[in-house]
Structures are given as C-alpha cells and as structure tokens.
Amino acid sequence: MFPQIYHFRWVSILAVLTLLGCSSSSQESVGSTASRPVGDTPANIKVAVQLNWYPEAEHGGIYQAVADGTYEKAGFDVDVRSGGRATPVAPELQLGRVQFAMANADDVVLFRREGMDIVAVMAVMQDSPRCILVREDSGVKDFGDLAGMTLQRQTGRLFLEYMRSKGILDQVQEVPYYNSVASMVADPKIAIQAYSFAEPLLAREQGMKVRTLMVSDLGWNPYSSVLITTGKLIREDPQLVASFVEATRDGWRNYLRDPKAGNAAILKANKHGMTPAALEFGSAELRPLAVPAGMDEADVGTMSLKRWQELVDQMEELEPGRPSVVKAEDCFTLDFL
Structure with missing residues (x-):
C-alpha cells in the first residue's frame, strides 16, 4: 500500500475542489472560446501555465518560448506560475485558474484515479531523470x-x-x-x-x-516534464490547445539547441538559489533525456500508448486489490503532436 500521506493528500485535494465548486477562471479570454473557428487564434490570448516545481531546466522550453517570442508570435500572452513542494497542480487546472500545467506521467495517472479529467498533451523527457x-x-x-x-x-x-x-x-x-x-x-x-x-x-x-x-x-521510467491540460479545454477549444502545444514544442526545440534565453529567464524567475552554472549543467544533461539515441529533434514531446499502458500496469501492481479505474488511452492524446 502507498503511505498514509498519499491518501490524505488526495482526499484533501478533492475536498478543496468540492468546497470551491464551480469557481470561474480569472482568465477572461479563455473559457468562452468554444465557438472559435478552427485556425483562428486571436492575438494576445491570455494563458496561464502552472509549474510543478520552482523554475528549473526541466521547464526550460516554456521559459524559452516566452523569452524568444515564440508564444507571442503564436498569439499568446503567457503567465508562467512558479510551483513548489505543495503546489496544487491538478486543482488549479480543474478550477480553470490555469489552462496548462507541468507534471510527470505518474502524476497524471494519480490525478485520473481521483476522478480528475487531466490529459497529457506532450512529454518532453522520454527518459526519467x-x-x-x-x-x-x-x-x-x-x-x-x-x-x-x-x-x-x-x-x-x-x-x-x-x-x-x-x-x-x-x-x-x-x-x-x-x-x-x-x-x-x-x-x-x-x-x-x-x-x-x-x-x-x-x-x-x-x-x-x-x-x-x-x-x-x-524499469520505472515514466515520462517527465509533461504538459497537461483538462479534457474540458480539449473538447471546448481544441484549436487553442493545438496552437499552444505547437508553440511549446518549438520553445523546447529552441531550448535544446541553445538554452541561453530560456536559462536567463529561469534565473530571473527562480528566487531559490538557482545559479547560471546549475542551469548550464541542467540543460546539457537534459538533452539526451528529451532526445535519446534514435529519436529526431522534430519529435520532441512524443508519447506512445505502449509506454502509458506499461506505467498504468506498474502502478496497479504496486497496489494490488485496488479497482482498475484508469485507462491508459485516457491519460494522453496525440491529437496535437
């Protein structure tokens, strides 16, 4: 069985969601976009991204896309929100306070176990760090x-x-x-x-x-630095999701080629002792995890059903007797890659 802390953590999250109910998003330009024609992405649409930890190299592609203008060119005004040890990533998404977030693949399975409609739309690190x-x-x-x-x-x-x-x-x-x-x-x-x-x-x-x-x-190798969103946003505004995923992939490709702009932005955002040397080391060590041997840089962010199924199976084996409620194919989508 998992430690007691695991159980109470998710019960607490669900309690917060129940109490807050149908809180509306603070981003007025997102959430009322279901009627947007496909291919039409308004300029300066506000999008918030919640990190799962303090800004580091594992978030490099997002900061790169902000710093080098990739998001701006795609029509987005992006607010990147720092995380920390107790950041409620899934509730922030569920309540519409952010439109995207960062997590690891096993987090996605846990979120869905608790009934949260969280979906992975790209996975940067193919191999876990x-x-x-x-x-x-x-x-x-x-x-x-x-x-x-x-x-x-x-x-x-x-x-x-x-x-x-x-x-x-x-x-x-x-x-x-x-x-x-x-x-x-x-x-x-x-x-x-x-x-x-x-x-x-x-x-x-x-x-x-x-x-x-x-x-x-x-053998434990869940995807890391996974970009996630809600099934609700995917259904209501697939064009926004598609445009944001492509811009984020471009940001990561740029970061993996030359991380200077992204690292400078991370250094400015991280107030927890981050150093230029740490970011230089991190971005170099991260590259083979994101683009392992045999994979092309153009495929950054790719995922497979085989990997997700293996993860779901492993997590079920760790807790025998628990009902199987998560389907691997529901954890992710390749529609925007």
Whole structure:
C-alpha cells in the first residue's frame, strides 16, 4: 500500500475542489472560446501555465518560448506560475485558474484515479531523470549495493514504492530529504534521491565525486516534464490547445539547441538559489533525456500508448486489490503532436 500521506493528500485535494465548486477562471479570454473557428487564434490570448516545481531546466522550453517570442508570435500572452513542494497542480487546472500545467506521467495517472479529467498533451523527457545519488567512494556501484546505506528521500514517491517492490530498500534506512546534498558530502554512507540534471552538480561543486543510479534502469521510467491540460479545454477549444502545444514544442526545440534565453529567464524567475552554472549543467544533461539515441529533434514531446499502458500496469501492481479505474488511452492524446 502507498503511505498514509498519499491518501490524505488526495482526499484533501478533492475536498478543496468540492468546497470551491464551480469557481470561474480569472482568465477572461479563455473559457468562452468554444465557438472559435478552427485556425483562428486571436492575438494576445491570455494563458496561464502552472509549474510543478520552482523554475528549473526541466521547464526550460516554456521559459524559452516566452523569452524568444515564440508564444507571442503564436498569439499568446503567457503567465508562467512558479510551483513548489505543495503546489496544487491538478486543482488549479480543474478550477480553470490555469489552462496548462507541468507534471510527470505518474502524476497524471494519480490525478485520473481521483476522478480528475487531466490529459497529457506532450512529454518532453522520454527518459526519467530520477536517480539515487551516491558518492563514488561509498562502494555503491549499482542498486544491489545500497544495503546498509541511509537513503534521504521524500515520502509518498512512487519510484520508492517501485524500488521497495523489487526488494532494493529492504536493508536501507530511510530518512527525510530536505533538498540538500550536505549530509552526503559529510558521510559516504548517505545516499539521496535526485534528478540527474540537478543534484550531481551541487555535490561536485563541493568537491565530491558522485555516481548516479538511474531508476529507469530498474524499469520505472515514466515520462517527465509533461504538459497537461483538462479534457474540458480539449473538447471546448481544441484549436487553442493545438496552437499552444505547437508553440511549446518549438520553445523546447529552441531550448535544446541553445538554452541561453530560456536559462536567463529561469534565473530571473527562480528566487531559490538557482545559479547560471546549475542551469548550464541542467540543460546539457537534459538533452539526451528529451532526445535519446534514435529519436529526431522534430519529435520532441512524443508519447506512445505502449509506454502509458506499461506505467498504468506498474502502478496497479504496486497496489494490488485496488479497482482498475484508469485507462491508459485516457491519460494522453496525440491529437496535437
């Protein structure tokens, strides 16, 4: 079973949605567009995008599209809203306060489990950046070597449930993680949850040689940096969704070619200690995750039913006995790619 915190988190979200009911969107130019003719995108239509974390390289294509004028050329006036540890991404979408948001693929499945009509319209990172970070002098070379280590992690994360299902954490002490590499720098027996394009640099800047154990190598590989919206907006204004997705894809293609403009915009928006070096490292490490070997840059954002079905099946296996309520084909659409 998932940790108690997982259950109460989603019950709380549903309670908020029930209390707020039919709150209207603050974006007057979106939500009354069902009659817009296909192909007609008004100039300066206001669109809000909710991030799932503080602005970082994983949001680079969105900031690039703002900074280099890609969104403006497509007729959009975009408000990018920073996220954080407790950002209510799905409720913001459901209540119409934002039109798009960022999430990971497993989040989408969780949202739909709770009855929220959330749909993925593009997925930037084909391979997950999720990893376990260890010091090179720890003696840990693969997941089987983690026995006897202390893992700093955030509770309620599905990748941890997957690792537990494989027995990897049976002999690992788990303690809270507070978004710092300090403990690992001080103690070679400490491992931390990480993203491959972020924490490794922080450790190296403090003189540590580190090794990343990619969770995707275990078979847990949900799409990351996924652009999501509501089924309602897709049904009422498919042209807006199509235009915004294409502009966002262009933003990501531009960012992957030359991230300078996007990184400058992220640096301005992030007030939580972001540095130019971190963004330079992040954007470089992110590229092979977004455009892995054998994939063309033109296909940035692509998704497949096979990958979504595999994820839904894995999540059901993690919680046997729970009714199967999510269909993989409902989690995403390729109509706008």
